[in-house]
Amino acid sequence: MSDHDYRPKSKVGQWFNDRLPLLTLANHLTDYPTPKNLNYWWTFGGILTFCLITQIITGLTLAMHYIAHADMAFESVEHIMRDVNYGWLIRYIHANGASMFFLAVYIHIFRSLFYGSYKAPREIIWIIGIIIYLLMMAAAFMGYVLPWGQMSFWGATVITNLFSAIPLVGEGIVTWLWGGYSVDNPTLTRFFTLHYLIPFLILGLVVLHIWALHVPGNNNPIGIDIKKPSKDTVPFHPYIVIKDGFALLMFMIVFAFFVFYAPNILGHADNYIEANPMVTPAHIVPEWYLLPFYAILRSVPDKLLGVVAMLSAILILAVLPWLDTSKIRSAVFRPLYKQFYWILVADVLILGYMGAMPAEGLYLLIARVATAYYFLHFLVILPVLGFKEKTLPIPLSITEPVLGGSPNLAAARIKESKIE
């Protein structure tokens, strides 16, 4: 990184920067050398930052009108929808924003899986990412409870009851989480507090995530280490800024479609019925982004083991850098891994579909097979593949495949070594 010897041009800038090197940071962020072959799958980091900021801003404004009380929460949400100026817009952006956030984060995670971005030296970036993902799920779950509809209430009941599977202390923990003997007003107020807190924790972790990223620099579609800065890199500004900006615009079109044309399609009609502790809706389903894990929970016939399986399905991702024994990062050069990757994608989609269906008959059978395969992929296929797979030869630089075979290659190499 060349920005360490950055010196502002103006006297005032120098005076300020000597006391707080914010300008050095700004210079680092603009000049940050980025692999020049990054494709559009790499734009989701920026899109996710946008999602987080959108959720925080719309959330703050909603909190000005929302009342966190079991008797008033449902009505206050209707008040936001009908009476508050643009309340409907802000709430629809916030509610659909959660779905868009997860859509983007799943693409971001699967991009990392395809190009091996989680491998050394980027394990810490990956683990921070998994923590962010867990916090996102917690925030989304608690946010869904706040409107105090039927799905809010019973979703909260089912999810908090997962803790009752813990031997001995389980019941005590659940009572403690509820602040009573069932999900009730104390539960609602504490969920509101935590729902307000978590986005700021995520914001802090995002700073660490990006910091950790800027130490080794971005991975890239061919997954090789590159020299920075060199012929293989471009400065973050303007090249990546423009590309990220364009991708963000495309993403916002999808976002706006949901907000303006199908604002309730990702929700459940049951949540427009006020919470009633006496009646459980016929079919309880979590939000779409939690369905694969819900399917895993239900496919295990034992209560404790079901909860353990569901949690391990998420936590197994944290040790992925050590489960994947292959030194080659990008699936482009791993013909077998590439196939298993797409099977995993299909497997997760199948799990998601099964999570939305009733847990019986053929659905249950398919969910069980898919659950077994999910763990097989991470615990058996990935470790073995690293030893057995015949990988394709990897290029020495990003420039090589473009100039490959031509006499320019040698010239380019010489030029590059001169630059260093």
Add this chain to the structure above:
Amino acid sequence: MNSYINYFKSKRDNNKSYFKCLKKKTKRRDFLFTATTAVGAVGAAAAVWPMVDQMNPDASVKALASTEVDVSSLKPGNTITVLWRGKPVFIRRRTKEEIDEARSVKMEDLIHPEKDEDRAKNPEWLVMLGVCTHLGCVPLNDKGDYKGWFCPCHGSHYDTSGRIRKGPAPLNMEVPKYEFVNANTIKIG
């Protein structure tokens, strides 16, 4: 000359005791570090506990611990659901057949073996929390493979004694503490 030698000897002895002293001092430091950390940890735990315990059920929640229900209008084969501590409680006046069925089940066939006699002291009346022991949904009346209750969330089947017979729930529906205040009134809690 001798005095010089003595001088250096005493100097050396002084140094020896000085180093001894140093060694001792480090040990004393260790003790201070350990003691400070221990007291600090106890203090921190004492400060954290109120923050944790404030989330437990408060006095007003605990105060709503009992409910009295008039069951005089309940006919055999009917169930009413009342709210106790924010949870539904099923009160069922069972028919003769239901009682016979519940009492004829062999203990080996049960996932969570409990005698019907222990669950319903007065065989005609079954009082239990209407909460599925899987993940807390409210089971539906007169449904399922055992003519008792069926939980729509994850498919647990309960019999006419509220005992789990099939599905993911591990335990029978819980019988709360209750008593007949008089012939027509049940006090729950």
